[in-house]
Amino acid sequence: MPPKRPNGDGEKDSGEPTGREKKKQKTVVARTINVQQSPAQAGPSTANLSASGMKGLPGAIDVEKFADARAYEINAMQSAMANAKAAVTHRVWQTLPRHLRRRAASHDVRRVPVRLREKAQLEMEGVKKKAAGRNKLPKRGKSKRIPKAEQYHQRQSADKVWLETHIWHAKRMKMDHIWGYKLAVQPTEKSFRPSHRASVHGAILHDVSYFSTVQLHATESLLKKVLARCCDPSGHVEASRYTGGGRACETYIYGMSTYPFGLISPVTIIWRPSEASESSTLPEKKSRKEDGAAHETTVPLTSPKRTVWLRAHPSAYDDVCRSLKQSITAVLDAARMVEGKLEQITEDDYSIEFSDLRDRFNAFEIMGPKSSQVIRGALSLGKSEKGRPEVKKVWNALMNLQTPGSVPRAMIIGLKVYDPRLNFPPKNAQPRVNESLLPSTSPAFNIPPGATLSRSELWDTVEKDFTPKFKKKELDERKSKQLIPGTSLRALDQDDRVPLMLIQRTIAPSIPSSATSLRTGPDTPLHGWTLLAPKGWGMPFLSSLIHTGTRVGGLRERRTQHFESGMPAFPEDYPTTAPYQAHMATRAKQEQERWERTPPAKRCNFEKLGTKHPWNPDWEELLGIRGGTEPGGDGQDPGSGDLIPTQPHPEEISMDVNIDSNKEHGKVHTGKLAPWLLRGARTLDMLHAAASAKDDSTSAVVLLEKVNALRGSKHLEPCTVSAEDLFKSALVLVRVSICGRGSPDDLAIIYELDEVESDKWRAALARKAKGKGSPEIGNEEAGNEVQLSKLIPKPKAVVGYVTSGNFSLQLGCGHAIGAVPARILVGLMRRDQRAERKTYCNLVKVRDRNGVVCMAASLEVICA
Incomplete structure (x- = not known):
């Protein structure tokens, strides 16, 4: 193999220089400054000037003549500097050892050692000036062209809305298109437990800019009447503690004059504080409506205008606006029909401004x-x-x-x-x-x-x-x-x-738990x-x-906060509402497709487990309104081999409630009642009053009286529905507290216990609590907890479903939120009251939709 370079022993022609020598010669020539050759007589004197001779020099010189005389030397120096710079074949960062070279050093002086930064800066400035000096003709139509970043944003947000923090969340979160927005679902990192610890011991943030806001502007009396027609009567939205503007009112909004039917969503109401000068108003005039109806207050003279905000979930925005507009129309029509109109009241007193503040x-x-x-x-x-x-x-x-x-x-x-x-x-x-x-x-x-x-x-x-x-x-x-x-x-x-x-x-x-209901842990x-x-x-x-x-959470973390606090999250835990139905339809479709992709040998056989509705609970069948067997009834189960129930249409889901605006505002005429959810601060009182009755028929009458009393407090007509239909179609949200081991999952099934099995479960739980009963299978004593958990429940014993279930990190045990018929819950409360039970009240058992083991659980009513 020939050597890489000659060793100088005469192997190459001695007269030809190497490449390295040529480069050195080129550099030397570029750095040489030419000197003007002058005649000898014109040259400088070679005599040595003594110190005394310096005194003869002039004190000033003519700059122009001096520069002209040295013009050749000045030009030669400038030319040498330019040639030396142009002749350099490498830049400063290339002179560094290879282990110190960085790719960014070609454009970032901070990547170059300090001793060379000044020289590197001069090199970079020359390149930037050269690039900036290029004059390009503008392309045709460039001024009308949309930037690429803006094109991307328009393309991505064509059918959805981006929050202002979307880019930040998209880099760190899993995003989903939901409710017309592109929202963060959960962080990409593992943060389920750290997020819970942050909410309990630190701080966690969630961007809720997607919530909808509606503004109403009118006189205070008109606003109170509008809210009274569409809000929960037990929420006291017209109380001075809220209308003064010092507190926000958290309540529920319904369809216009349809309470307790037609639940739409939770809503937060905020009143704008009134000025001090607005506190004085003229006395109000009262009038009695015809047909012996309740008193109604008319608009006060020269009443000041007030502003109120309603913040609701985006999935319910359309329904909220529809209910508000219908209530506004009904209130304005009633106000204009007041007998004996006064001349001082102008048309402006009967106007209400409705504004959409969703992007504000x-x-x-x-x-x-x-x-x-x-x-x-x-x-x-x-x-x-x-x-x-x-x-x-x-x-x-x-x-x-x-x-x-x-x-x-x-x-x-x-x-x-x-x-x-x-x-x-x-x-x-x-x-x-x-x-x-x-x-x-x-x-x-x-x-x-x-x-x-x-x-x-x-x-x-x-x-x-x-x-x-x-x-x-x-x-x-x-x-x-x-x-x-x-x-x-x-x-x-x-x-x-x-x-x-x-x-x-x-x-x-909003109120403490009832003394008659079990709480497995502190609030x-x-x-x-x-x-x-x-x-x-x-x-x-x-x-x-x-x-x-501060940690940042998504929709999953926000729902977990409600779950750990024992409160329902909207819309996942609000059956009978339209957003819940849309959410469950999407979820059922995804889970069913995943189940169908799984091989039969690897997936759960719901038919053999007796799970009739594994994807979406059928609340109408549960209540006995449409086919099937009533919960807790004695009829035969009409179960078939169908695993997927037919999804009802929105027309079937919504409450069949008609309001005749030409005759009587607020009078509810009902045909076939769809399932409805009993919510509000008075829920527990109403159920306790119903449980105090001797039988279900009397309980139904008591519940109807309570409902009509609340409607009457807001000047609404009584419900014309029968007490039996009202009681039969009602659902109640409950906490499901597991009494032993295990934790239920979403869509778990709640079963009713008869008297005999209920006593066995209580005895087994009591022995386990005292340490006398062994949880092992070897215990042959009747009422063993393991043996009881393996008893196969009858299909007709289904009384409810779990909407959210998991292991509670706060309580350290299984916990769930579900819904059961009011009739079943009242029966359990009545049975415990008669037996004077203080522990393990409202006892039921829960089974996962894909499991065979049942867990004993206690039900507790969720208020507000």
Whole structure:
């Protein structure tokens, strides 16, 4: 093999230079500065100048003549510099050893060692200037061309809406197209348990900007009448604690004058605080309606206009708007028919403005005991708000809150903060502990809600523009010019002041649990805040709120929060509603397709397990309204080999309720009753009253009387439906608390126990609790828990279904939320009352749809 280069021993011609020598010669020539050859007489003197000879030099020279005389030398030096730069065949970063070279060093001086950065910067500037100096003719139609980024956004959001934080979530979450939005379902990382720990011990955030908001603007009396016709009568939406604007009212909305039928969805009602000058109104005039109806109050003279917001789930937005518009029409028609119209009342007093505010807000739910410190540390109170002593007092109190549960429920705080980007990155506020008062806890939150505290400029979002004035790039440039670059900026007069609204949020029953019902563990409410901000501020607030370690959750985490608190989540746990039916239809289709793709030997045989409806519960058949066997009845099961029940059409699902607007507003005429869900704060009282009756027929009459009493409190006509049909078609949401081992899954089946089997289960559970009974199969004593769990229930014993079931991380045992007929639950309560039972009340057994083992469980009514 020949050598790579000659060794200089005469193997090559001695007169030919090598490539390396040629490169060196080229570099030397490029760096040589030419010198002008002058005649000898014109050359400089070679005499040595002594120190005394320097004194004879002139004190000044003529610059023009001197430069002209040295023009050749100056030009030669400039030419040599240009030639030397052009002759270089490598750049600074190429002179580094190979292990120090970086790909980014060709355009980023920070990737070059400090000693060479100045030279690298000069090389890069020359390349950039050369590239910027190119003059290209603009292409035809370029000004009309849509940028690629905008084209991508339009293509992706053609049939859906993106939230302002969509890009951030899409990089970290699994996204899904649901309810007309592209929403985050769950994080891509494993975070189920950490998210639960954050909601219990830390803080977790969820972007709920997809929630719909509707605004009504009219006189207060008209607004109260509209809400009374479509909201839950037991919610007290017209109470002064809510109409004053200091608290948000959480209630339910129904179809116009259809309570208790036609449940649409939960809704949050927020009243705008009225000014002090608006508190004085003229006395109202009352009139008695014809036909001996209840009293109705007319519109007060010169009544001030009020504004109210209704926030509801996006899946129910169309139904909410339809119910509100129908109620508005009915109220205005009734107001114009008031006998003896007064001349002082103008047509403007009978008008109601309806506005859609779906794209006007950003909303964040921050749950957990440290949510107050997160908000306090990420935001800075505006200087103008410091003139409001009540706001400043609340702002200071947020720092020392151990939990937002110390704040009055649904309390509203209106404030104005600086642009959160000015003091980014933030730090969580640290509670101040007075060591002299230890071990006592921090002082209680003793600031009551009120209209003065809840006043906010966010109400003017329709008339005013609160979008950011400056881009993040401009604020970063200001930070770079700071004495210490990157430090927080001082807010200037031209900087944004963002109006906000903080609403205390609690996930828990509105009333304590009944003493007659079993609770396997303590109440586990979750507390936090709902933060409302104007549009355009989604990412600035999200970046500041999560920078300090606050976890971010999706729809799964939000549903888990309701499940751990023992409260139903909408729409997954609200059967008989249209969003629930749409959700279950989609889920049933996906699960059925997955089941059909599975080989028969690897999938569950629901027919042999006796699971008649494995994908979607048939509530009408459960209640005995359409075919099948009534729950707990004695009829024969008409079960067939069909595994997939026919999905009812929306026309069949909706309540068959007709309202004759020409005759009597609010009078309900019902034909065939579809299943309906009994909800509200009075649910437990109504069921206890029904259980106190001697039999089902009397219980049905009692329930009808309770319903008509609530309707009468809102000036609605009594229901004309029969008591038996009303009682037969009612469903009740319950907590399913497992008494032993095991945890039920979604769509598990709830079975009724007869007296004999119920006593056996109670005896087995009592022996196990005392340690006398062995849970092993070897125990041959009657009533063994394992033997009882293997008893195959009869198909006619089905009395309900589980809508959400899993192992509860908070309770440490199996837990579920389901629905059962009111008739069955009242019968269980009546049986326990007569037996004076205090433990294991409302006992049933639960079986997974794909399992054979039954679990004993106790039912508890979920109120509100």
